[in-house]
Amino acid sequence: MTTIFGIPLQALLGQLLIGLINGSFYALLSLGLAIIFGLLRVINFAHGAQYMLGAFIAWLLLAHFGIGYWPALILAPLLVGLIGAIIECTMLRRLYSLDPLYGLLFTFGLALTIEGTFRYLYGASGQPYATPALLTGGANLGFMFLPIYRGWAIVFSLFICIGTWLLIEKTKLGSYLRAATENPVLVQSFGINVPLLLTLTYGLGATLAALAGVLAAPIYQVSPLMGSNIIIVVFAVVVVGGMGSIMGAIVTGYLLGVAEGLTKVFYPEASNIVIFVIMAIVLLLRPAGLFGRDA
Amino acid sequence: MHKKLIATLAMVLASSTAAMAGASDGKIKIGILNDQSGVYADFGGKSSYEAALMAVEDFGGKVLGVPVEVVTADHQNKPDIASNIARQWYDTEEVDSIMELTSSSVALAVQALSKEKKRITINTGAATTELTGKQCSPYGFHWAYDTHALAVGTGGALVKQGGDSWFFLTADYAFGYSLEENTGNYVKENGGTVVGAVRHPLATTDFSSFLLQAQSSGAKVIGLANAGLDTSNAIKQAAEFGIVQGGQRLAALLFTLAEVHGLGLEAAQGLTLTEGFYWNRNEESAKFGKRFMERTGKMPNMVHAGTYSAVTQYLKAIEKAGTDDADAVSKELHAMPVNDVFAQNGTVAPNGRMIHDMYLLEVKKPEESKEPWDYFKVLATIPGKEAFIDPAQSGCELVKS
Known part of the structure; x- marks a missing residue:
């Protein structure tokens, strides 16, 4: 059997694929963060909580209303997006004129409040969420047994990432958004409702986080801690990709997922710090991040 | 000036160590120190605090005529934070004893500190046999279970069923090493082999990569030398990757009622596990379980019931000794x-x-469960002498003297 550094090639391929699956969650989450930071200049620490909310709403819909995975995949993100929009309108908006630190502290407090509430209500152990019937089972790829649901997670997140990138970079609405953050006064004077655009942006970021949450529910337990477990890694992804760079967030998400996967084969003890080591190296060599433009 | 200061200090020290009969400060204070927000928050958590309160109330709220108070704190699974809290409790808040202490690294740190400060610790949440082995303390007690009991119980049952080659997924700290070592030794003593192990960080959310390594090892049994949410996640993801269908068995070495509840019977059914307590075992335990349920909304596992037992026994000991002095108690x-x-x-x-019987349990199928929290079948009772290490072999220096 062919081996690379003592690891059979087949096992390596399996680990690469698993890295890509985890990477797709990193990509989806860092995408939302990058959009919010890039357009609003807000460091959204509540992103993990919004991811957790997405998963929890999907679980609540199933447990209390019998609404299954597919409707929840649309309903839960929309609901969280709406909550995000309300938060932006009523609270976050007041902080734009202040130092970005205030936005960070506000969203951090928000995250702690939301997570604390859910932990109080539902405990720290996760709630089980069954894989939808259509996507159960797995396929033998020869080098590994791939659960169909995980395959779906890669395809779906790739689709959403590309779709969001096109929306912001290639559509008229996207160009308004970008313009509104570049020079809000000028854009407003053209008769475009800038505050509404900003609300939509924050709502979109929250929606993306919740979408990742619903996607994660059948794989991980639906737990109040799921957001805080992943959020720090996602921040590292955004920093490595270049703060605010949307394409950077997506590509780095997948890349770091793979890097983490490979570490789990060669030196598992380091698997939860490898991303931060990479972050430190990137910051030393390219402070603006891999895809960032130097300010 | 200096001499006077030292003399006063000596007097204060002398008066505090010369334990007079009765409670020294007009109050007995018990601290419940554990993880209340992380991976072990349901394993012990706030419910252990409730169990301690229940024990104090059942005891009448007083001992030697002074009130008993229970305080609690979250150590976040960090030994440094835990030691700071313990130090503060002992030095400024006159806490007499610390209990529960989930997470082995924390338990070892606090037991060592308490030995130095001459205070009693009764550990119900942590698992490592080190607590009563090389690092034992004259003031340290280990109450509910330990890694040896888990190895003998769950490990033993699987070896008997033909599981003679093992691969471990091990939590990367004191507890995981202890559990892996105890179980590995037990497997080898019974003619089996350990083909490999992989260490994962505490609070891992994705086990797929580790599971894939376990899968390709070809071992008959995959031993999960972890606990809490880590074990639940590993079991859930093992099902996804078709590990059990592929003919390998999972051994959840530390798994309790709380985690089964979180995972659901659908995913947990058929697992073999070892606990020191099951609420639905007899009438008395069921009655206790229901009272606990009314307070906390959940049934107790061995950590909760063990904490109740530890607090009760501690108060009884104070009553019998007629003082709260740690040596006498x-x-x-x-x-x-x-x-x-x-x-x-x-x-x-x-x-x-503390040597007591342990229970080998099997998780019921969903259709076998007759009421909420009716999760286990009792397969066997493991006598205390088999479950725990012979004290003379434990490596604890207190045994020989």
Whole structure:
């Protein structure tokens, strides 16, 4: 059997694929963060909580209303997006004129409040969420047994990432958004409702986080801690990709997922710090991040 | 000036160590220190605090005529934070004893500190046999279970069923090493082999990569030497990757009622596990379980019931000793048999290990469960002498003297 550094090639391929699956969650989450930071200049620490909310709403819909995975995949993100929009309108908006630190502290407090509430209500152990019937089972790829649901997670997140990138970079609405953050006064004077655009942006970021949450529910337990477990890694992804760079967030998400996967084969003890080591190296060599433009 | 200061200090020290009969400060204070927000928050958590309160209320709220108070704090699974809290409790808040102490690294740190400060610790949440082994303390007690009991119980059952080659997924800290070592030794002593192990960080959310390594190892049994949410996630993801269908068995070495509840019977059915307590075992335990349920909304596992037992026994020991002085109370704790809802005819060995029966349990199929929280079948009772290390072999220096 062919081996690379003592690891059979087949096992390596399996680990690469698993890295890509985890990477797709990193990509989806860092995408939302990058959009919010890039357009609003807000460091959204509540992103993990919004991811957790997405998963929890999907679980609540199933447990209390019998609404299954597919409707929840649309309903839960929309609901969280709406909550995000309300938060932006009523609270976050007041902080734009202040130092970005205030936005960070506000969203951090928000995250702690939301997570604390859910932990109080539902405990720290996760709630089980069954894989939808259509996507159960797995396929033998020869080098590994791939659960169909995980395959779906890669395809779906790739689709959403590309779709969001096109929306912001290639559509008229996207160009308004970008313009509104570049020079809000000028854009407003053209008769475009800038505050509404900003609300939509924050709502979109929250929606993306919740979408990742619903996607994660059948794989991980639906737990109040799921957001805080992943959020720090996602921040590292955004920093490595270049703060605010949307394409950077997506590509780095997948890349770091793979890097983490490979570490789990060669030196598992380091698997939860490898991303931060990479972050430190990137910051030393390219402070603006891999895809960032130097300010 | 200096001399005067030193003399005063000496007097204060002398008066505090010369324990007079009765409670020294007009109050008995017990601290419940554990993880209340992380991976072990349901394993012990706030419910252990409730169990301690229940024990104090059942005891009448007073001992030696002074009130008993229970305080609690979250150590976040960090030994440094735990040591700071313990130090503060002892130095400024006059806490007499610290209990529960989930997470082995924390338990070892706090037990060592308490030995130095001459205060009693009764550990119900942590698992490592080190607590009553090389790092034992004359003031340290280990109450509910330990990694040896888990190895003998769950490990033993699977070896008997033909699981003779093992691969471990191990939590990367004191507890995981202890559990892996105890179980590995047990497997080897019984003619089996350990083909490999992989260490994962505490609070891992994605186990797929580790599971894939376990899968390709070809071992018959994959031993999960972890606990709490880590174990639940590993089991759930193992199902996704078709590990059990592929003919390998999972051994959840530390798994309790709380985690089964979180995972659901659908995913947990058929697992074999070892606990020191099951609420639906007899009438008395069921009655205790229901009272606990009314307070906390959940049924107790061995950590909760063990904490109830530990607090009760501690208060009994103070009553018998007629003082809260740690040396006198420790002597009583070592001498008194333990008979309560948790342990029947339990004894405390010179190394601090409370020796009592453990139960080998199997998780029911969803259709077998007749009421909420009716999760286990009792497969066997493991006598205390088999479940726990012979104190003379434990490596604890207190045993020989």
